[in-house]
Amino acid sequence: ALHQGPTAEVLNKDYDFVVVGAGAGGGVMASRLTEDPLTRVLLIEAGGSDFENLNISVPGRSSTLPMSAFDWNFTTMAQPGLNNRPVGYPRGFVLGGSTALNQMVFSRGTKDDYDRWANVTGDDGWSFKNLLPFIFAVDRMTAPVDHHNTTGQFNPAIHKNGVVPISVEGFPLEINSRVIDTTRELAEQFPFNLDYNSGNTIGFGWTQNTIHDGHRVTSASSYLAQAINRPNLDVVVNTRVTKVVSVGREQGKPVFRGVEIAQSADGPVHSLKAKKEVILSAGSLKTPHILMLSGIGDAAHLTALGIKPVVNLPAVGQNLQDHVFLGNSWVANSTNTLDDLHRNSTLAAEALALWKINGTGPLGLGAASQFGWLRVPNATGFFRSLGVEDPSAGETSAHFEQIPTNAFVSKTVPLPAEGHFFSIITAVVSPTARGNVTLNSTNPFDAPLINPNLLGSPVDVAIMREAVKAARAFVTAPTWSDYIVSEFGVFANATTDDELEVYIRKNSDTVDHPVGTVAMGQGTNAPLDSQLRVKGTVGLRVVDASAFPFIPSGHTQGPTYILAERAAHLVRSSL
Numbered sequence: 001a002l003h004q005g006p007t008a009e010v011l012n013k014d015y016d017f018v019v020v021g022a023g024a025g026g027g028v029m030a031s032r033l034t035e036d037p038l039t040r041v042l043l044i045e046a047g048g049s050d051f052e053n054l055n056i057s058v059p060g061r062s063s064t065l066p067m068s069a070f071d072w073n074f075t076t077m078a079q080p081g082l083n084n085r086p087v088g089y090p091r092g093f094v095l096g097g098s099t100a101l102n103q104m105v106f107s108r109g110t111k112d113d114y115d116r117w118a119n120v121t122g123d124d125g126w127s128f129k130n131l132l133p134f135i136f137a138v139d140r141m142t143a144p145v146d147h148h149n150t151t152g153q154f155n156p157a158i159h160k161n162g163v164v165p166i167s168v169e170g171f172p173l174e175i176n177s178r179v180i181d182t183t184r185e186l187a188e189q190f191p192f193n194l195d196y197n198s199g200n201t202i203g204f205g206w207t208q209n210t211i212h213d214g215h216r217v218t219s220a221s222s223y224l225a226q227a228i229n230r231p232n233l234d235v236v237v238n239t240r241v242t243k244v245v246s247v248g249r250e251q252g253k254p255v256f257r258g259v260e261i262a263q264s265a266d267g268p269v270h271s272l273k274a275k276k277e278v279i280l281s282a283g284s285l286k287t288p289h290i291l292m293l294s295g296i297g298d299a300a301h302l303t304a305l306g307i308k309p310v311v312n313l314p315a316v317g318q319n320l321q322d323h324v325f326l327g328n329s330w331v332a333n334s335t336n337t338l339d340d341l342h343r344n345s346t347l348a349a350e351a352l353a354l355w356k357i358n359g360t361g362p363l364g365l366g367a368a369s370q371f372g373w374l375r376v377p378n379a380t381g382f383f384r385s386l387g388v389e390d391p392s393a394g395e396t397s398a399h400f401e402q403i404p405t406n407a408f409v410s411k412t413v414p415l416p417a418e419g420h421f422f423s424i425i426t427a428v429v430s431p432t433a434r435g436n437v438t439l440n441s442t443n444p445f446d447a448p449l450i451n452p453n454l455l456g457s458p459v460d461v462a463i464m465r466e467a468v469k470a471a472r473a474f475v476t477a478p479t480w481s482d483y484i485v486s487e488f489g490v491f492a493n494a495t496t497d498d499e500l501e502v503y504i505r506k507n508s509d510t511v512d513h514p515v516g517t518v519a520m521g522q523g524t525n526a527p528l529d530s531q532l533r534v535k536g537t538v539g540l541r542v543v544d545a546s547a548f549p550f551i552p553s554g555h556t557q558g559p560t561y562i563l564a565e566r567a568a569h570l571v572r573s574s575l
């Protein structure tokens with residue numbers, strides 16, 4: 001049942017598992033663990049339960065969500081790689097977590113991404129081949145809302161009957177055929193890829209989105225919805241876990257089967273226990289925050305803040321990895337772009353009215369209809385010349401991503417008052433920079449210090465430069481000759497490598513994919529073992545994007561769902 005706060009019923013019940021956070025990881029755990037009617041689960045979510053709010057459900061309104069009541073409203077520290085600019089760092093604060101806030105792109109990650117996880121953890125269960133049952137358990141391909149013929153837009157053979165309905169975009173855009181033409185006209189540089197969810201992302205193809213019948217799909221509307229009425233699941237919202245607490249010792253280790261919860265900094269604090277495990281799924285920023293507040297982290301850092309270290313795990317909060325975002329725009333010879341939808345309230349109201357009838361029209365669209373994933377040419381030599389080994393996981397993993405969009409896109413320059421635009425978002429997806437999350441204070445209601453270290457390495461700037469050059473090459477295909485008018489704004493003046501670096505540092509931002517802050521692996525650099533248990537503790541596991549040892553070269557909600565599917569299997573097998 002759903003509880004709007006910590007009711008007497010919840011405080012007095014016995015639970016086998018307490019799951020902290022109802023995002024991608026927590027939604028899967030609560031749902032899969034309660035499939036066994038004898039397993040009692042409490043899921044605690046800091047945000048509210050309004051996951052069917054119009055701004056969440058309408059894919060085309062996703063830009064209203066960052067810095068809204070559904071967002072934790074974090075800001076990063078000044079980013080040296082971005083000329084010391086801090087950037088907004090949205091994270092979902094509602095049932096569904098960041099799956100309720102994200103841009104809905106669904107990508108699984110590549111064979112090499114997962115095989116690298118298997119390698120660094122020494123656990124073959126994380127290899128792509130062995131994860132396949134869990135990969136297939138996540139998504140289910142459904143018809144796009146306009147029911148167009150999708151032949152040639154994905155490979156039906158590699159999508160099974162998973163929990164999360166996905167679809168290709170259901171509203172045709174003028175640029176779509178030109179993008180596909182480009183894969184023929186410049187096939188060598190921009191090959192067509194029928195289905196980037198095959199384990200090999202390289203090439204251009206049609207995006208698959210967590211959109212069903214024109215509505216956003218979240219972990220709340222998929223995994224949780226199928227479990228919420230089970231008598232063995234309670235979900236408490238508007239309630240934060242402020243720390244995990246040790247309730248005794250086993251095998252010489254502290255047993256973290258307790259949590260403290262509160263609804264405000266000065267409100268009452270309640271304690272709860274799990275009979276079997278506490279599972280942290282609070283996401284890459286809050287999971288390390290909770291651990292450190294609980295005395296689990298770098299002993300010196302904790303002591304400096306007056307927190308008594310219980311388990312010295314110096315890597316908690318370290319290894320933060322993220323993808324870097326840059327919007328590059330051209331003036332388009334068209335009046336049929338999506339720009340006016342963001343300028344003209346009458347058009348927006350008409351589009352909303354259309355969406356409300358049956359989810360169709362431009363507001364049923366996610367971020368992009370097509371995209372591509374590419375490797376830097378001659379990667380080995382390119383990276384050696386920069387003094388590093390190729391940072392990608394292997395040949396199936398890209399160094400950068402390109403997202404063609406038929407509108408103006410920038411996180412630093414506002415939408416111009418007039419004009420029509422074509423953009424290619426370029427993103428560094430195999431970054432070398434590493435950041436961290438540290439404590440700002442001992443108050444659990446204060447945000448931690450967040451440093452994703454975006455473009456914190458010259459290698460990542462070099463990858464972004466290659467991505468921008470490739471974007472320029474993309475529009476030289478003959479199909480664009482009557483469509484592209486000119487490069488827009490400062491982009492047009494960035495031609496030499498030095499000018500490009502200035503342009504990149506001034507305009508880059510985050511793709512909102514922080515991961516890796518409580519990574520699994522071997523040795524002292526990894527706080528989790530390969531079964532996602534916090535080392536040096538009993539009864540405490542982490543199941544969210546914090547656990548990734550390396551960031552996948554695709555978007556991160558798919559890999560979080562996949563990781564959680566295997567985690568649920570590991571937990572159930574251990575009972």
Ligand SMILES: Cc1cc2nc3c(=O)[nH]c(=O)nc-3n(C[C@H](O)[C@H](O)[C@H](O)COP(=O)(O)OP(=O)(O)OC[C@H]3O[C@@H](n4cnc5c(N)ncnc54)[C@H](O)[C@@H]3O)c2cc1C
Pocket residue numbers: 020021022023024025026044045046047066090091092093094095096097098099101102103104105106107239240241242281282283284286287290511512513514543544545546555556557558560
């Ligand atoms: C703006 C944006 C766009 C994105 N675009 C995409 C995209 O297009 N495709 C893609 O694949 N990925 C995208 N992502 C990333 C993706 O959504 C995340 O990687 C994924 O949701 C991570 O899952 P998680 O379980 O680790 O954390 P989350 O989904 O963030 O869930 C964590 C949950 O824990 C709760 N919580 C935190 N602290 C506490 C506490 N102390 N007590 C109780 N509850 C707590 C939070 O409120 C939240 O509900 C985007 C993310 C954002 C923010």
